[in-house]
Amino acid sequence: MAGFLGYRCSVCDTHYGPDEATYTCPKDGGNLDVVLDYDHIRDSVTLNDIETSNDHSIWRYLPLLPVDDPGHIGTVLRAVGWTPLLAPFMLREKLDLPHLWLKDDGRNPTASFKDRASAVVVARAQQVGAEVAITASTGNAGAALAGMAAAVGLPAVILAPKSAPPAKVAQLLIFGAKVFLVDGTYDDAFDLSLQAAQEFGWYCRNTGYNPFTAEGKKTAAFEICEQFSVATNDSDGKRWQVPDAVFVSVGDGNIISGLHKGFKDLKELGWIERLPRLFGVQSTG
Numbered sequence: 001m002a003g004f005l006g007y008r009c010s011v012c013d014t015h016y017g018p019d020e021a022t023y024t025c026p027k028d029g030g031n032l033d034v035v036l037d038y039d040h041i042r043d044s045v046t047l048n049d050i051e052t053s054n055d056h057s058i059w060r061y062l063p064l065l066p067v068d069d070p071g072h073i074g075t076v077l078r079a080v081g082w083t084p085l086l087a088p089f090m091l092r093e094k095l096d097l098p099h100l101w102l103k104d105d106g107r108n109p110t111a112s113f114k115d116r117a118s119a120v121v122v123a124r125a126q127q128v129g130a131e132v133a134i135t136a137s138t139g140n141a142g143a144a145l146a147g148m149a150a151a152v153g154l155p156a157v158i159l160a161p162k163s164a165p166p167a168k169v170a171q172l173l174i175f176g177a178k179v180f181l182v183d184g185t186y187d188d189a190f191d192l193s194l195q196a197a198q199e200f201g202w203y204c205r206n207t208g209y210n211p212f213t214a215e216g217k218k219t220a221a222f223e224i225c226e227q228f229s230v231a232t233n234d235s236d237g238k239r240w241q242v243p244d245a246v247f248v249s250v251g252d253g254n255i256i257s258g259l260h261k262g263f264k265d266l267k268e269l270g271w272i273e274r275l276p277r278l279f280g281v282q283s284t285g
């Protein structure tokens with residue numbers, strides 16, 4: 001939090017202080033990137049501090065996150081991240097890719113990568129004193145918000161298109177979220193959630209809108225570099241390792257941009273020397 005300087009618009013490059021913007025650029029609606037004080041971070045934490053942390057979750061990277069420690073030891077927020085980097089031996093042979101690794105984010109509390117974003121968004125919501133959190137979602141983002149919000153007793157409202165998979169809607173209900181099935185597309189649910197957030201003063205988690213989602217998602221890049229340095233055994237524990245390429249499943253593009261931000265943070269800090277090539281992958285249709 002001490003290293004949180006504010007935001008930079010990805011379209012017009014305008015800088016905003018922490019209290020001068022909330023979601024998107026007030027001028028042009030562009031996405032905001034969180035700006036960190038790298039000098040301050042470099043002075044206050046070392047790679048060794050992080051490597052020796054007993055916190056096996058995204059919170060081991062707290063000095064690089066724009067939120068305060070959420071506390072709530074032992075709750076769901078504390079169980080997000082530090083997912084295993086797996087060596088899939090049979091898949092390596094089958095694909096003839098001997099250096100393939102898999103980051104298994106299905107191990108997160110609500111079973112998707114989205115928990116990283118929702119944990120940081122909920123920490124932010126606590127800080128700004130939000131009384132309700134809302135998001136539009138086709139499934140996983142809503143489940144992650146519902147789960148993380150439940151962990152801190154924050155009411156969650158999820159707007160899902162009526163085509164959302166029933167199993168996903170069930171997961172939202174199990175976490176105690178208020179679910180509205182919108183008679184329209186995801187985009188309709190998205191627009192409606194912005195209106196509700198504006199009208200009722202609720203805190204909005206929407207992907208591609210709230211800048212704290214990418215800050216949560218970037219923690220996977222930190223983990224990849226830290227775990228990869230151990231897995232490949234190339235370093236003496238000093239330098240974190242960067243894979244040649246990272247393949248990311250893409251919808252809105254928030255995960256891939258979050259990963260990019262994470263690798264960029266590490267490079268700015270001088271903790272890695274180069275960025276990996278990032279490949280976005282989508283299924284047909």
Ligand SMILES: *Cc1c(COP(=O)(O)O)cnc(C)c1O
Nearest residue numbers: 112140249250251252253254255
């Ligand atoms: C959300 C999601 C994606 C796409 O993420 P974006 O940030 O929208 O690009 C891909 N795969 C799974 C399983 C997801 O839940």
Ligand SMILES: [Zn+2]
Nearest residue numbers: 009012025030
């Ligand atoms: Zn702008």
